[in-house]
Amino acid sequence: MDTTGILDEALERLHRTGPERLGRLSNHAPMAVEALAAHGQAPAVHRWLDRYARKLEDFPSRVEPVTAANWPAALGDPARAADWIDHFERQLAEHPWREVLAQWWPRLLPGLYGGSTHPVIRVGHAVRTLLAGAETGPRSAELAHGLGYWAARHRPVTVPVLRPTAVGAAAALDAVPPIAERDGGFPARLDRVTALPVWAAGVTEPGEARDRLADLVRAATHRYATHGHGEETMLVHAATAPNAVLRALPALPPALWPASLRAAWTAAAAVTAMYAPDEPVPYAPPGPVTPEEVFERALAHGDEHVVKLTDTALDVGDERALAAALRAIELTASPSS
Incomplete structure (x- = not known):
């Protein structure tokens, strides 16, 4: 993990901006710069962020403080994002971050699907940084921003009609x-998911x-290598959302792990239902390439979803996962193109 201070500088820079732009698109920069720092690319963080800066908007306006009494009414209200972030900054100033995470995780978990799963992904990146050791102010604040975004975009789903079980992910x-x-955006498609396998x-x-x-x-990372062409951006989340949950488990009480699995499965399966192509393409082995080389290619490409999928692919670490990352590079238009 980066110990140069560059990640903290980038997070401080980003915390002056909002979690979204245009009222619906997520700010991916905190997740991407954390991934860059985690894979030894801290010197590239500010250059990457300079290119991404045109997608950033100012921090949103505050409405009313979130309190222990009124938080249920504020849950799932995107207009309260700043209020929620303030709330979690206060909580993290007064309590250990693991304690705050454990208290709010079961409250937020049913609404993991809001914001196209980006809030939980942002929390997963923040938790990985904190678990790595340095509990600095900017890294604690990043957890507050992630949790606040999750609370503001909290969106439960109706439990689908269950189909017969399948063996293995x-x-x-x-x-x-x-x-x-297959028309419409993430929320509209999510409402059409009516059946998922029992798993x-x-x-x-x-x-x-x-x-x-x-x-x-x-399994979701491997599947991208053959199915990513269905929707090269949205299918990334079938892998990165459950990986965010997996990254958070070591900081959570084990009693919360089964419910975390169920929420992550529903997210990955729902994204698959909404965006998977009718037919896969043949699997293409990546040839002789190292994980470091694949990540360097993702950085050179520059797209935030490519960086994040490659980050997850390196967590998986096998040949097919690297092939999935290379497939994302192939399918996704470069921001500079």
Whole structure:
């Protein structure tokens, strides 16, 4: 993890900006710069951020402080993003960050699907940084921004009608039925997801939940190599959202792990239902390439989703995961093009 102070500088710079732009598109910069720093590319952070700066908007206006009494009414209100971020900054100033995370995780988990899953992804990046050791002010503030964004975009989903179970995460993803109508954005498509395979519902033991979640991250990352052309950007989240949950587990009480698995599965399966193509393409082995070389290619490409999928692919670490990252580079238009 970066110890140069560059990541902290970048986060301080970003905390003057809002979690979204144009009222609906997520600010990916905090997640991307954390990934760059985590993979030894801290010297490139500010250059990358300079290019991304045109997508940033000012920090939003405040409405009314979130309190212990009124927080349920503010949950899921995007106009209260600044209020929620302020609330979590106060909480983290008064309590250890793990304690705050453990208190709010079960409250926020049912609404993991808001903001196209970006809020939980941002929290996962923040938790990874804090678990790495240096609990600096900017890194604690980043957790507050992530949790605040999640609370503001909190969006539960109706439990779908369950289909027969599948064995293994890869088979379960293959069994996800596509939605009939593929028009509209993430919220509209999410409302059309009416059936998902049973896969995580019966898991109660924390160790099994952790192992299944790792299997899900691996399967969703692998699947991008052959299915990413269905929607090169949105299908990234089938892997990065459950990986964010997996990254948070070590900071959470094990009793929360089974519910975390179920929420992550629903997110990955729903994204698959909404965006997967009708047919896969043949798997193409990546050839002789190292993880470091793949990440350097992602950085050179520059797209935030490419960087984040490559970050997850390096967590998985095998050949097919590297092929998925290279596929994202191939499919995604470069920001400089």
